[in-house]
Amino acid sequence: MLKFDHVSKMYKGGKKAVNNLSLEFKKGEFIVFIGPSGCGKTTTMKMINRLIEPSEGSIYINGENILEKDPVQLRREIGYVIQQIGLFPHMTIQENISLVPKLLKWPEEKRRTRARELLELVDMTPEYLERFPHELSGGQQQRIGVLRALAADQSLILMDEPFGALDPITRDSLQEEFKKLQQKLGKTIVFVTHDMDEALKLADQIVILRDGQLVQVGTPDEILRNPANDFVEEFIGKERLVQARPNIQTVGQVMNPNPVTVTEDKTLSEAIQIMKHHRVDALLVIDEKQVLKGYIDVEIIDQTRKKATHVGDVLVRELLTVDKDTLVRDTIRKILKKGMKYVPVIDQKQ
Ligand code: ADP
Ligand code: MG
Structure with missing residues (x-):
C-alpha cells in the first residue's frame, strides 16, 4: 500500500533531514512515526502528499510512483490532519466536515449524510452540524478535525501530532475512539508523534527515527521486547517508567x-x-x-x-x-x- 524506496530529503543549505529511508506497509495498517523533535517526522510525512519533494528516491502508493502523479490530484486522494485544530470559525460544523467532499464535488445530500454518519461514529448528535466551532468544547473541535480527515473517505490519512495540544484526558479518549474508528473503517493511517505512550497505544507498526535515519521498525510488542539499541531502550524506558x-x-x-x-x-x-x-x-x-x-x-x-x-x-x-x-x-x-x-x-x- 505504501512504500518508501531509498528516500532522502536535503533542505537547501542544510544537512539531510531524511536519510535513505526504505520502508513498506500494508493496507489498513496504523503506522506511527516517532522520534525526538527535528528527527524528520514531519518531512517524511509531507513527502507522502508532495507538500515536500524528496531529493532522492521515491514513494509508492498502491504500486504507483507518487512523483509521476499530479500533486493536486494526489492530495485529494489523501487525508491530512495537522496539530492546529484549524476549523474555520465562520463555517458550521457541517461545512467544516464537508470541505474536502465539496472540493470533490460530492452532491449536497451525500455530504450531509456523510457528516451525519461521521458524527454518529463519535457519539455526537446531528444537532451539532448546524453549530459553529466556538460552540463546541476543545475536545469536540478536535474530534471534528479528525472527522474532517475521514469525510472524503480517502483510504490513506496522514496525521501530524493531531492530539498534541489536548489535555491528557481528552487525548486518552480520542486515542481510544480513533483507534476503534480506524479499525472499523479499515483506513491506512500514517501518524506522527513524539509520545511513545501514544505510539504504543495506537500503532500496528512503529517507525523510530533519529537524525533522519531509520533506527527501528516493528510492532509495539517487537519494539518493547527487542529494542534495537540504547537509543530505543532509553526512548521507551524513560517514558514508560515515568508513566508507570x-x-x-x-x-x-x-x-x-x-x-x-x-x-x-x-x-x-x-x-x-x-x-x-x-x-x-x-x-x-x-x-x-x-x-x-x-x-x-x-x-x-x-x-x-x-x-x-x-x-x-x-x-x-x-x-x-x-x-x-x-x-x-x-x-x-x-x-x-x-x-x-x-x-x-x-x-x-x-
Ligand atoms: P520533526 O517533525 O521530526 O520535528 P522535521 O521534519 O520538521 O522534524 O525537521 C527535520 C530537520 O529538517 C530539522 O533539522 C529541521 O530543522 C529541518 N527542516 C525542516 N524544515 C526545513 C526547511 N523548510 N528548511 C530547512 N530545514 C528544515
Ligand atoms: Mg514535526
Whole structure:
C-alpha cells in the first residue's frame, strides 16, 4: 500500500533531514512515526502528499510512483490532519466536515449524510452540524478535525501530532475512539508523534527515527521486547517508567506461594526490588488514577529484563457494577493470549 524506496530529503543549505529511508506497509495498517523533535517526522510525512519533494528516491502508493502523479490530484486522494485544530470559525460544523467532499464535488445530500454518519461514529448528535466551532468544547473541535480527515473517505490519512495540544484526558479518549474508528473503517493511517505512550497505544507498526535515519521498525510488542539499541531502550524506558511510577496498586505473583503486595506509595524501582526478593515473575500495575477515568492501564514487567510490556487498556464500562475480579480475569486472558505465564493478582484491599 505504501512504500518508501531509498528516500532522502536535503533542505537547501542544510544537512539531510531524511536519510535513505526504505520502508513498506500494508493496507489498513496504523503506522506511527516517532522520534525526538527535528528527527524528520514531519518531512517524511509531507513527502507522502508532495507538500515536500524528496531529493532522492521515491514513494509508492498502491504500486504507483507518487512523483509521476499530479500533486493536486494526489492530495485529494489523501487525508491530512495537522496539530492546529484549524476549523474555520465562520463555517458550521457541517461545512467544516464537508470541505474536502465539496472540493470533490460530492452532491449536497451525500455530504450531509456523510457528516451525519461521521458524527454518529463519535457519539455526537446531528444537532451539532448546524453549530459553529466556538460552540463546541476543545475536545469536540478536535474530534471534528479528525472527522474532517475521514469525510472524503480517502483510504490513506496522514496525521501530524493531531492530539498534541489536548489535555491528557481528552487525548486518552480520542486515542481510544480513533483507534476503534480506524479499525472499523479499515483506513491506512500514517501518524506522527513524539509520545511513545501514544505510539504504543495506537500503532500496528512503529517507525523510530533519529537524525533522519531509520533506527527501528516493528510492532509495539517487537519494539518493547527487542529494542534495537540504547537509543530505543532509553526512548521507551524513560517514558514508560515515568508513566508507570504513580499509584502502583496491585501486584500479582506466581512463583511465590505468598502474595506480595506493593502499596500505593512504592515506586516502580521499589516494586522491582520486591519482585526480585520474592522471586516474582511478573508485575501487574494498575494505575488507580486511570481507573477513575474509566480505564485501567496494565503492564507486565519482566523481572529478568526489567522491561515493560504493554498489555493494553482495559476499558471499565461501568465502574460501579463491574467487579474488579472479572476485570482482572479478562486481563489475564489477554496475558495468556500473549503467551505469558498466568499471573494471579491480589488486590491489597481484599
Ligand atoms: P520533526 O517533525 O521530526 O520535528 P522535521 O521534519 O520538521 O522534524 O525537521 C527535520 C530537520 O529538517 C530539522 O533539522 C529541521 O530543522 C529541518 N527542516 C525542516 N524544515 C526545513 C526547511 N523548510 N528548511 C530547512 N530545514 C528544515
Ligand atoms: Mg514535526
